Amino acid sequence: MRPVEEHAAAVAALIRATGTETVALARARGRVLAADLASPVSLPPFDNSAMDGYAVRAADLASTPVTLPVPEDVPAGRVDGPPLAPGTAHRIMTGAALPDGADAVVQVEWTDGGLPGDAVRVDRHVEAGQSVRRAGDDVVAGQVVLTAGTVLGPAQIGLAAAVGAPELTVHRRPRVLVLSTGSELVAPGQPLRHGQIHESNGPMLAAAVEDAGGEARLLRFVPDDVDEFLTTLEAALAEPTDLVVTSGGVSAGAYEVVKDAFATRGITFTKVAMQPGMPQGAGRYADRVAVVTLPGNPVSSLVSFEVFVRPALRRAAGHPHPDRARVWARVAEDLRSPDGRRQFRRGRLDLDGTVTPVGGAGSHLLAALAHADCLFVVPAEVTEVAAGSEVEVWLLDG
Ligand SMILES: Nc1nc2c(c(=O)[nH]1)N[C@H]1C(S)=C(S)[C@@H](COP(=O)(O)OP(=O)(O)OC[C@H]3O[C@@H](n4cnc5c(N)ncnc54)[C@H](O)[C@@H]3O)O[C@H]1N2
Numbered sequence: 071m072r073p074v075e076e077h078a079a080a081v082a083a084l085i086r087a088t089g090t091e092t093v094a095l096a097r098a099r100g101r102v103l104a105a106d107l108a109s110p111v112s113l114p115p116f117d118n119s120a121m122d123g124y125a126v127r128a129a130d131l132a133s134t135p136v137t138l139p140v141p142e143d144v145p146a147g148r149v150d151g152p153p154l155a156p157g158t159a160h161r162i163m164t165g166a167a168l169p170d171g172a173d174a175v176v177q178v179e180w181t182d183g184g185l186p187g188d189a190v191r192v193d194r195h196v197e198a199g200q201s202v203r204r205a206g207d208d209v210v211a212g213q214v215v216l217t218a219g220t221v222l223g224p225a226q227i228g229l230a231a232a233v234g235a236p237e238l239t240v241h242r243r244p245r246v247l248v249l250s251t252g253s254e255l256v257a258p259g260q261p262l263r264h265g266q267i268h269e270s271n272g273p274m275l276a277a278a279v280e281d282a283g284g285e286a287r288l289l290r291f292v293p294d295d296v297d298e299f300l301t302t303l304e305a306a307l308a309e310p311t312d313l314v315v316t317s318g319g320v321s322a323g324a325y326e327v328v329k330d331a332f333a334t335r336g337i338t339f340t341k342v343a344m345q346p347g348m349p350q351g352a353g354r355y356a357d358r359v360a361v362v363t364l365p366g367n368p369v370s371s372l373v374s375f376e377v378f379v380r381p382a383l384r385r386a387a388g389h390p391h392p393d394r395a396r397v398w399a400r401v402a403e404d405l406r407s408p409d410g411r412r413q414f415r416r417g418r419l420d421l422d423g424t425v426t427p428v429g430g431a432g433s434h435l436l437a438a439l440a441h442a443d444c445l446f447v448v449p450a451e452v453t454e455v456a457a458g459s460e461v462e463v464w465l466l467d468g
């Protein structure tokens with residue numbers, strides 16, 4: 071059987087790095103920045119007030135209380151910048167530009183709140199610089215504020231907006247076609263006859279693609295018919311596609327539509343030394359497009375997506391951390407695992423560093439997978455794990 075790493079490398083080699091594109095900030099969340107972003111402005115762009123109060127010269131407050139005339143009102147956004155004459159105070163609001171001639175702000179609570187056009191009594195002395203935010207405190211004009219490879223979250227998008235960038239150059243999301251196969255499959259919402267099940271891999275894998283930063287296109291599943299499968303695929307490939315992910319139809323039965331359609335068209339089928347997810351295939355369909363064929367059992371499908379497809383997609387999209395976050399934890403129960411296959415079990419991780427298995431090893435146990443928050447790994451050569459042993463845990467929400 072093929073080692074997990076070997077198949078992972080084969081899948082990774084298939085999926086090419088995507089190009090770049092420019093997206094509006096509103097569409098940038100979760101994307102990976104493709105070019106350094108330098109700021110044309112300083113942040114703050116000008117010295118400004120950190121408090122609602124009065125712009126003053128600290129020297130005028132040498133002895134307090136002192137009463138000063140208030141010639142001007144300077145709300146945030148006032149752009150004509152009235153200078154401050156010695157012995158006066160302008161009323162000023164948080165974020166307003168500090169007037170020329172002022173060197174400090176005294177907050178309104180330390181005054182009698184005198185109005186513009188009148189006078190203010192200041193009760194407390196302030197030092198020069200008090201309650202003033204200096205230009206360039208945060209960012210100096212010309213500085214690179216976000217480097218290529220940064221994953222864009224709320225703070226990064228906020229910073230881009232603050233430096234005046236309406237859009238960003240990011241790695242394009244890989245376009246992934248998801249295609250489920252199986253004559254037993256019925257769309258959710260339709261009634262089931264005996265022998266039929268609802269199609270669940272398609273929506274599941276499309277969600278996994280999106281979650282990995284890809285752009286999923288979910289195709290209507292097709293019955294176990296090679297001609298129909300290829301016709302459906304060809305029609306779908308009229309649109310640009312970076313990867314085709316199929317599920318089902320790859321094991322040893324009589325109606326293995328994916329295997330039958332692809333075996334002579336560039337896809338290599340192998341058994342990978344893992345459980346679940348043993349039957350796998352990968353290659354370039356008719357020299358045109360990368361294909362990964364996942365097994366049909368729902369847990370096998372999603373676990374093999376996690377192991378092979380997700381990291382490859384994220385790497386192709388320039389992601390600096392393609393793999394799930396991994397930690398070590400003590401397993402709560404005794405476990406058994408098949409010899410020679412790396413087992414990926416579903417679990418829940420507690421804050422005390424214990425991982426509790428959810429459901430058994432069966433690859434049809436989708437409800438258990440849906441209640442898990444992690445996978446944990448039993449190495450191929452280990453057949454029995456005693457409660458309390460340390461295992462590697464992959465965090466599914468990290
Ligand atoms: N004789 C052998 N039989 C099987 C072997 C084997 O080595 N020899 N391998 C087993 C393992 S392990 C797996 S995993 C599965 C893989 O089977 P396929 O990839 O060919 O998938 P199917 O046979 O089409 O389906 C398997 C299972 O999953 C259900 N399924 C399939 N697609 C969907 C879908 N889109 N939504 C929901 N459920 C789906 C399907 O109904 C079957 O129950 O083969 C074992 N057999």
Ligand code: MOO
Nearest residue numbers: 346347348370433
């Ligand atoms: O390899 Mo299968 O994926 O265990 O059920």
